Amino acid sequence: MEIRLAIIIPFYKKKYFRKTLESLKNQTSKNFSVYIGNDNSPENIEDLLIGLAEDFNFTYQKFDKNVGAQSLTTQWDRCIALSSNEDFIMILGDDDVLGENVVEQFYKNLETVEDLNIKVIRFASQLINEAGEKTSEIFLNPEIEKAATSYIRTLQGKGRSTLTEHIFSRAAYEKYGFKDFPVAFGSDNVAWLEFPDLADIFSINEAVVNVRISKEHLSSRNDNGLDYRKREGIYLFNRYIIANYDQYFTEEEKILILKKSYRNLRYYSRNKIKTLLFIIFMFRKIGLKTWQIVKDNRFND
Known part of the structure; x- marks a missing residue:
């Protein structure tokens, strides 16, 4: 089957990265490619990559210069540039964990997504802590929701929105790109308005993305x-x-x-x-x- 999904990992911190990779190894569908862009981290991760090619297709690049400290969106962009011509992209945090059926559910719903001309897909999500323990309920979403309605729901505290829980079309990314706000706060929020052209977001509630909140997390420091x-x-x-x-x-x-x-x-x-x-x-x-x-x-x- 043709690989339609690129999973992009902008890497910097090693502490939870093994768990992130394990969640990719455990996917019930291996029909994806992984692109890891190391933002000149002082931490060595080559030991975690040994033998990884036996589990899934991946590309690894350690960049000579750290750019994430000044512009996280620049790091996202150059990591995406490592990818090939996959039609859809997910940016996976280096401390987040995918439920084992995320990729499977993506392909299961892909025909519907394309029939509806959907550009942004969103999964259910749940927060985890440093130990990987679940610290929130599972956040579910309406199957079809206007982008503006989704943003207001998040702003009112009735929903949530993170980078990891979304998949977006490469065409939409190439049309709009990520806007470069300080420490990328809101860069993804704007993307989930622009990438679908303010039209519909499609939600998959049958698969869960685990978003880690730790002391190292940017929003927690x-x-x-x-x-x-x-x-x-x-x-x-x-x-x-x-x-x-x-x-x-x-x-x-x-x-x-x-x-x-x-x-x-x-x-x-x-x-x-x-x-x-x-x-x-x-x-x-x-x-x-x-x-x-x-x-x-x-x-x-």
């Missing part, structure tokens, strides 16, 4: 400098969404997105000119309701 960069990323990607796709959201939803953006702007920056320009931007989008957002997020400068 207690670092003030990193926190400010994350806040800047949240401000920028939500602003980007409204600047480019506000017509896909109701006024109430636009207020919700702009509130999130403004709150994070005020957290990481007290620049009065930048704040004023964003207030003007909000006013053009939601009119007088801007003042309630400003009032609710007032700080002593």
Whole structure:
């Protein structure tokens, strides 16, 4: 059978990587290719790769320069560039774990996906900790859901969205690419709007992706400098969404997105000119309701 799926692993940390590879070895369908791009990590993983070719097809490249520290999306892009002409792509975190039937379910639903002209596929997901213990319920999704509806559901805390739990078409990636926000916060959120052309996302709830939350995880690290960069990323990607796709959201939803953006702007920056320009931007989008957002997020400068 033709290989239609490329699994891309932007590698940097070894601690949980063995478990990630084991989850690929355990797939009930081996009809995929793996591309591992080492972001010039100081950790040696060659011992984990010995004999791996007997389990599945893979390509390994250690890059001479670390780029992820400055731009995670640049690392994603150069790892994707290692791949061949597979029609669909998954970016698998180097600490995440796939349920054993993820690839099987991808192919089982592929005919439906292509008949519906779907560009983004999403799996059920569950959080795990450092020990691999499950720390959340399984997050299920509507089988067919508009991209904008999916984003609002996540923003309201009624759903979740990570890079690993999605598969996307190569054509959609080549059309839009990943937008480069600080520490890639929101780069995937924007992709799940743009890659499907704001149309439908198809969900597979019969297979589960395990997303690891650990102390090493970017979103879990207690670092003030990193926190400010994350806040800047949240401000920028939500602003980007409204600047480019506000017509896909109701006024109430636009207020919700702009509130999130403004709150994070005020957290990481007290620049009065930048704040004023964003207030003007909000006013053009939601009119007088801007003042309630400003009032609710007032700080002593």
